[in-house]
Amino acid sequence: MAENPKRMSMIVTKGTLDWAYPPFILATTAAAMGLDVTMFFTFYGLPLLLKKLDLELSTLGNPAMKMPMAGMHMALPNLMAALPGVDAAASAMMKNLMKKKNVPTIEALREIAVESGVRLIACQMTMDLFEYTLEDMISGPEPGGAATYIEVASNADINLFI
Amino acid sequence: MADVLLDAKGLNCPLPILKAKKALLGVPDGGTLEVLATDKGAVKDFEAFCRTTGHELVAQGEETGVFRFLIRKK
Numbered sequence: 001m002a003e004n005p006k007r008m009s010m011i012v013t014k015g016t017l018d019w020a021y022p023p024f025i026l027a028t029t030a031a032a033m034g035l036d037v038t039m040f041f042t043f044y045g046l047p048l049l050l051k052k053l054d055l056e057l058s059t060l061g062n063p064a065m066k067m068p069m070a071g072m073h074m075a076l077p078n079l080m081a082a083l084p085g086v087d088a089a090a091s092a093m094m095k096n097l098m099k100k101k102n103v104p105t106i107e108a109l110r111e112i113a114v115e116s117g118v119r120l121i122a123c124q125m126t127m128d129l130f131e132y133t134l135e136d137m138i139s140g141p142e143p144g145g146a147a148t149y150i151e152v153a154s155n156a157d158i159n160l161f162i
Numbered sequence: 163m164a165d166v167l168l169d170a171k172g173l174n175c176p177l178p179i180l181k182a183k184k185a186l187l188g189v190p191d192g193g194t195l196e197v198l199a200t201d202k203g204a205v206k207d208f209e210a211f212c213r214t215t216g217h218e219l220v221a222q223g224e225e226t227g228v229f230r231f232l233i234r235k236k
Contacts, residue, residue, distance in 0.1 A: 029176045032183035033214045102174045112180055
């Protein structure tokens with residue numbers, strides 16, 4: 001197992017609170033199961049590497065987001081979701097719910113990913129585009145581009161685009 | 163009596179697995195780790211975890227909503 005572990009790679013393209021979970025849950029779990037894991041952060045996924053995270057989600061255009069409320073499940077109509085402050089309130093509600101249900105924070109999962117030796121690649125083009133540098137990021141990520149990812153992916157057993 | 167006991171009750175996916183992996187570092191080769199969890203997904207997950215890592219799932223059971231897993235480190 002240790003000599004020739006299975007490998008998993010992921011392209012992380014989304015940076016909202018809800019979409020941040022699948023890549024970090026899968027990366028930390030795969031690492032715990034002995035896989036070599038690489039995460040490639042690009043476009044809106046890149047800010048997930050920033051030192052300070054302030055993750056939000058939007059209920060706008062997301063009719064599948066039904067929150068448990070008073071024994072029912074409620075979605076927010078788009079017209080209301082578009083009002084100022086609604087995204088912040090929905091994000092706070094989601095964070096409270098996660099805390100109550102003992103779902104780990106993204107910060108905690110990210111720390112475990114780093115501790116577990118998950119390889120983090122920050123898309124150089126995205127950093128240039130959105131004016132970020134490695135100094136803005138937690139320690140650990142290395143810069144890379146499409147070819148860097150393809151090399152990793154071509155040697156991996158599992159490749160995910162999230 | 164297991165070498166190490168991990169109480170993961172109340173924790174949700176993926177924390178029971180992640181904490182078990184960490185706890186196994188403190189278990190000698192051939193030693194055992196006992197995990198207590200309330201996450202209903204943990205049953206399938208610990209079976210898969212052990213199949214993939216090669217650790218042996220020696221025993222598992224459930225009592226009043228608490229799942230118990232006994233894992234022998236390979």
